[in-house]
Amino acid sequence: MILHLLNRSPATAGTVDDALAAMGPDDRLLLIEDGVLGALPAQASLFTGLAGRLFALREDLAARGLLERCAEQANIVDVEGFVTLTEEADKTVSWF
Amino acid sequence: MNETEIATGERVTEGDLLVILRHSPHGSSWLREGLDTALVAAAFGQRVSLLFSGDGVLALLDGQQAGALGQKGTHGVIDMLAMYDIETLLVDAHALISRGLSTEDLLLPVSVVEGAALPKLLDQHRLVLNF
Numbered sequence: 001m002i003l004h005l006l007n008r009s010p011a012t013a014g015t016v017d018d019a020l021a022a023m024g025p026d027d028r029l030l031l032i033e034d035g036v037l038g039a040l041p042a043q044a045s046l047f048t049g050l051a052g053r054l055f056a057l058r059e060d061l062a063a064r065g066l067l068e069r070c071a072e073q074a075n076i077v078d079v080e081g082f083v084t085l086t087e088e089a090d091k092t093v094s095w096f
Numbered sequence: 097m098n099e100t101e102i103a104t105g106e107r108v109t110e111g112d113l114l115v116i117l118r119h120s121p122h123g124s125s126w127l128r129e130g131l132d133t134a135l136v137a138a139a140f141g142q143r144v145s146l147l148f149s150g151d152g153v154l155a156l157l158d159g160q161q162a163g164a165l166g167q168k169g170t171h172g173v174i175d176m177l178a179m180y181d182i183e184t185l186l187v188d189a190h191a192l193i194s195r196g197l198s199t200e201d202l203l204l205p206v207s208v209v210e211g212a213a214l215p216k217l218l219d220q221h222r223l224v225l226n227f
Contacts, residue, residue, distance in 0.1 A: 002218060018118060018150055021190070024215035093224045 001026045003089035007033035007096050010043050019095040020046070030085055031056040031074070036066060039074035047073060057082060109184050109207070111143035114221035117152035121170045122163050127155055130227025131173045138180040145184035145221065146177070147209065152227075153191045156202040174203055186217065 004023055010016040016038065019029065029050055031038045038046065039056040047054045051073065058078040061067045070076065077085065086092055115134045119126035130152075138144045148156055160171040177185070189210035192198060199206055209217060218224050 002224075014150075021188075022116075022214050022218055024219055027215065091222070091224060093218060094226050096226070 001028065001089050003027070003085050003092045004029045005092060005094045006031055006035035006038065007094070009034040009037040010046055011037050011040075015095050016046060020049075022093070023050075026053075028053045028055060028085060028089070030077070030082065031060075032082075033057075033060055036060045036064060039066065039070040039076075041069075041071040044071040044073060055081070055085060109145050109186065109217060110220035111145045111184065112222050113137045113142050113144045114147060114218060114224045115144065116147045116149055116224065116226045117155055118150040119227065120151035120154040121160060122167070123151075126227045127152065127170050128173070130225070131155075131170055133225060133227070134182055135173070135176070135180050138182050143184075144180075144182050145186060145217075146182060147186045147188065147217065148206070149188040149191050151191075153187055153195060153197060153202075156185075156187070156204060156206065157197070158201060158203050171203065177204075188214070 002024065004019050004027055006016060006019050006029060008015040023029065036056045037043065039061060054074050055077050056070060056074045058067065058076050061070065061076065115130050117127055117130045121127055134144050134146055155170055155174060160169050162169060185204055185206045186209045187199070187206045189208045199208065
C-alpha cells in the first residue's frame with residue numbers, strides 16, 4: 001500500500017489527476033497544505049472511488065478555517081495520524 | 097530492466113527507483129533535478145526507471161534547443177541516459193494523447209503506459225520520486 005501525499009489545491013491544479021491516475025486499489029491519499037481544499041464538499045466528486053482511503057490533515061484544515069467545512073468522506077488526521085499512515089504504508093509518494 | 101509477468105498478462109517493469117518527471121523543460125528546474133537524481137542513482141548501481149508524465153513528455157521531444165538566453169536545456173541529458181544504463185523509459189499514454197503527440201515525435205524509443213499499469217508500476221519500485 002502506498003500513501004500518496006497531495007499538497008496542491010484540486011480546485012486550481014491538475015496535480016490531483018496525476019495522483020489519482022497513479023493510485024492502486026489499496027493506496028491511500030492524504031491531503032496536506034493546499035491539498036486540503038480537496039476536502040471541501042464541492043470537490044467530493046473527485047474522490048468518490050476512495051471510500052475510506054481519503055485523509056486530510058487537521059492542522060492544515062484548521063489553519064485555513066476548513067475544519068468544520070469538510071466533506072464526510074474525508075477522514076481527518078492530525079500530524080500523529082500522518083506518522084501512523086506513513087508507518088502503515090510500504091512507501092510514500094508526493095504529488096506537488 | 098526486469099520484467100515480470102503479472103496476472104493480467106501485462107508486463108510490468110520493476111526496479112529500485114522510479115523517477116516520475118511531470119514538468120516541461122526550460123520552464124523550471126524540476127525536470128533537470130529529476131534527471132540528475134536518476135543519473136546519480138544509476139551511477140550508484142540502482143536500477144532506475146523513468147516515467148515521463150504530464151508536461152514531462154516534452155523532455156523527450158525531438159528538436160529541442162537552448163533557451164532564449166542560451167540556457168542549456170535537458171535534451172543533452174536525455175542523450176546520456178543510455179550511458180548510465182537507464183534504459184527503462186516509460187511514457188504516460190494520456191500525457192502524449194492530450195498534447196497531440198505520438199511516440200514518433202520522441203528522441204528515443206519508449207514504452208507507453210496506460211490505465212491500471214500505472215499504479216502497478218509504482219508498486220513494483222522500491223522507491224518513487226516525483227519531479
